[in-house]
Amino acid sequence: MAEPAAAAAGLGRAEPGGAGADPLLPQGENGVDGRAIRVGTRRSQLARIQTDSVVMMLRELYPDLCFEIVAMSTTGDKILDTALSKIGEKSLFTKELETALERNEVDLVVHSLKDLPTCLPPGFTIGAVCKRENPLDAVVFHPKNCGKTLSLLPEKSVIGTSSLRRAAQLKKKFPHLEFRDIRGNLNTRLKKLDEKEDFSAIILAAAGLKRMGWENRIGQEGGCSIPVAVNTLLKDGQLYLTGAVYSLDGSDSLKETMQTSVSYPHQNEDGPNDDVQHVGITAKNVPGQAQEAAENLGVELASLLLSKGAKHILSVARQLNDTR
Known part of the structure; x- marks a missing residue:
């Protein structure tokens, strides 16, 4: 089963700029108040390579803007003698970056989607997702x-x-x-x-x-902190979503696939749902109906797995992990 996502995501504040504003880029021609746009990232070599590629794309799209990379260490980078699942803290690889974003010390941050918490902090949004790399x-x-x-x-x-x-x-x-x-x-x-x-x-x-x-x-x-997996496929206007849960020893598992149509026309006029965020994602170029259909598919698949015993499998897995 593939990783939940092997793509880079840009995280920004949702509120600046008002309706129709790009949540990742400042308004105006010369950055924020004439200064460079600060892009937050982890210090690791892999994170820097990923962030450098995102900044390169931004420079191609906005050649008149200046970008500055701000690197920092996160909790997950500092605690190396304990299993991730036992640290007992959320946002292990994102918290410090989120704090910097909240304090306006950076203007946007770049993460791997798999490192993002399930629920984003209030006022934050995923404003862009790059083309997915090999998810295996x-x-x-x-x-x-x-x-x-x-x-x-x-x-x-x-x-x-x-x-x-x-x-x-x-x-x-x-x-x-x-x-x-x-x-x-x-x-x-x-x-x-x-x-x-x-x-x-x-x-x-x-x-x-x-x-x-x-x-x-x-x-x-072939979220890493619990034995769950998800994979998606978009083909001919149909979104296929596969989800699975596993016991820690692999002896018990559930795996299901569901699909839904996400083929909806773009609306030419602004509508009442233009600024609705689905699961913390701002996607101006994706019809709201398609976003809603995708989100509902995830909820329905989760409900199906829960109805077949997923909650029990995960509860046992958590208890076993806590006693290790």
Whole structure:
């Protein structure tokens, strides 16, 4: 199952500019009060690569504006000796950036969608989503296991991952393997894999490896803090949404797919729903009816999974995770 999203998203304040304003860009020709537009980002190399690409696109669209990148460390970057699912705090990789945005220390921030909290802070909106990168998971093997697959690894081989969702899915398919938490940025995790004997392989996002130029390390393709997964497909005006939940050991799971039409014409005149935000997203170029249909599809799929026992599976998973 793919990551919830492997795309970059621009987060901004929803209120400036009034109806019809671009939530990501300041009004006027020379930025905010004549100064550069400040773009917030995490300090990690991968985050900088992602943010640099977004700023490059913005510069092409708005060549008369100046952009300044403001990098900072987040809670998730600083706490590296504890599993993400045990830290017990939301917005691990976004909180400091959100605070800076709220204090007007930056004008917009760039995140991976998978790092955003389920509910955005009041007054914030996702103003742009870049084209999605490869959403799949990737297996990176220890050099001694080069050429192997997960199914060919010896019994009790240890696989590293910081995601409960990834571990739960893989336990279901590869019960002979053991899974252990591994923290750090991509550089750190690859160093732990290559220079030690603790892990036979680690699971990473294919998107991150591609952005770093490390696609050659991919040996096999496949909110990280709970064992849930979602994938979408848009084809011929139909939106297909697949959702799944897993027990921590992978023995129990639910997976369902639903679809809905999102083929609606653009309205030429302003209507009463033009400024309605769906799940914290401002999408001026997507008809309101299509946004509403997509949001309703997500709610209906969640309700279907809950009716089939998803809540019990997740409750047990949380209890087991808390006792680890």
